[in-house]
Amino acid sequence: MNKKRLSYILMGEAGMGIILLLLCIVFAVFGRNFATPGNMTNILTQISINTAIAVGMTFVILLGGIDLSVGSVLSLCTVLAGLVITNDGMPVWLRIVLAVFAGLGGGMACGLFNGLVSETWKIPAFVVTLGMLNMARGAVLLISDSRTIFNFPRAFNTLGSQAPWGVPLIFIFSLVIVFFGYVVLRFTIYGRMIYAIGNNEEAVRLSGHNTKFHKVAAYVICGAAVGIAAILYMLRLNIASPILGNGFELNAIAAAVIGGTSMSGGKGSPIGTLIGAAIMGVLNNGLLLIGMGDFARQIVTGFIIVLAVVLDTYRAKLSRMLD
């Protein structure tokens, strides 16, 4: 194996897995209380929501698109679900089920709008989703009358704090999403279609496929992931609020890109994205434990995001050099 090929592999998923391990080791040595079961549970809780969103984001980025609206759409979904779940007229189990549907439905509707508008009028996704970022924020403030919703059913709140064998339930849910994304992308016709379109949309169209439909569907899937992430958020913090979710889009994009998803599309996987989210989470938690303040940490994680994109361009360059 030559040097270039090795460095290419190291910049991909495998390399990121190694970096994750190294980070853990470094923090375990230098950070007090990092390598404790309690802190591990903590980290898993912290990365659950970002992981769920980032898997949806991976679908969209694989197609060469982007979704900047995930943060405010997430907020919208929590409020929609929150209004349903606090509706006293129904039995608790029904409220919970309907809340999940409300969150999913809200997310998918926003995704459908993003996909349809950008595909129908051939508008860059970042413009449409930037518009959606504002629209969803305005809508959620309007619907909620800018008030935070709490007083969820007790059953719901206890569900959220479950952590069998130290693994938080909400992390298990987000793992299910990762698994679902992996299966769809790896084994289904639709997954094949996403990689193919991300690499060469015109060739796919000329092979007799409706590329537009598949692209819109990816935005809907991303919306669904955000809807589920909204429910996970409510399980974790037991609130639904019109002001949460700021900056979530950056974290999700960073997780995907750090995990090896190419910003120009066609390359990446949800497993990588999970690793990317874990790196972000470990970094955030570890830096806190070695005594770094909030503001300084924000600088570091922001820098990591830039670094991830730089890494992405290097990957592209290396893969061209390998041919």
Added chain:
Amino acid sequence: MAVLEINKLSKSYPGVQALAAVDLTVERGECHALLGENGAGKSTLIKAVCGFHRPDSGAMFLDGERYSPLTPHDAMAAGIRVVYQEFNLLSFLSIAENVFFDRLPRKGPFVDYPKLYRDAEAVLERIGLRASPRTPVEFLGVAQMQMVEIAKALSGECKVLIFDEPTATLSPKDSGRLFEIIRQLKSEGIAIIYISHHLNEIYEIADRLTVLRNGEVIGVRDVADAGIPEIVKMMVGRSMEAEYPFSEKVGPKNRVIFEARNLRFKASAHEVSFALREGELLGISGLVGSKRTETLRAIFGADPKQGGDLFIHGERVEINTPRDAVRAGLSLLTEDRKSQGLILALPLSQNVTMAALDKASAHGFMNRREELRATGQYVDELSIKTPSTEQLCRNLSGGNQQKAVLAKWLYRDSRIILFDEPTRGIDVGAKYEIYLLLWDLVAKGKGVLIVSSDLNELMGVCHRILVFSNGKIAGEVERKDFSQERILGYAYREYIR
């Protein structure tokens, strides 16, 4: 006195001798026509003159001095300018800004607009473009945009002005005005190289002509002494060089498998109608720009249609997208296999099944076993040279990439197959294999339509050839009547009138 003198210029690409010791001299105030079939070497020659690539050997002299441009910028600085068929204008900027874009007059750090407009006005007057230099280019028509291009060429020092198919997009009236300008430029002493398929134009403005074929100069004539038949003969040559498999035993059946009636599409002003029979290899010939590719793309729904009906086995079919086309039983192998035929970053196996995912899947899940079986089958049948079925397509050679595209559509198993330049850029051995395959397809009763710029190839493999000329089907030739003169005669028909 010769302004530009080209002496024994040669250039080769892997497998192709694009230019073989080409000589060309252009005098002061002369309009010199450069003629030749598609791929004769005209573009390569112009590109060498303009510094886009360096010749392998030979020399060029400009005004008697050695001239060897390393970049297009060198060529411009030396006074060699080109007006391309496609314009390079910045549509939101004004005429004046476009004309002087590479050397805007300045006053300190600012653009000296009053001077810019004065200078531009002078150039526009010289070529007779009556428009304010302040007009944004986007408001101009095609003919006016071309005049802006000419003005741009004349804004600096211009010794040699090259026109590449300048009338392809102009109306007859605008062409007339262009000739006026060219005559005037001649009288000013500028040397002009004129490339066009329209032979009648040559008689209007050119003084001499040079004919290229297969990268060689076939002859130089004074336009006044050369008749159209002689020119066509010079362009065509005589010999059929390659061997083609053709069997009299496999003939087309009487049943019509596909028919297009009054097909109209945006790129062309004319309607196209023809029928393809079962087991027939129907060739489409014509010059570059005669709308052959566009016709295939319109049939396949790759580009929108504007009217007309398509029939398969006598039944009308609605085809608006490639998806409709594939469902109706059509395949299209595009000219550009890298950007339109294959997904280079994906492995061979995934490309093979790309047009028939339904066959290699069950309940929405890919059936990898079937995918690998099918790929293995085509690797054997088409002898695709690849280390494995998982080799990325970008690492395959040109001929094997073309075979990968073939495999993709063979797996789809359509009844009607449209080929656009199936053997372009492929070595002789692979070409022959592809011809055999075409014959295999018609033996199975499929209908095959082939667009090719290689006339010998079409005459070698087809039962019948349709000749396109400027968007019209100018003629139809049966195999027994195949001759280059006849087909080229049709090909030029709409350009000569």
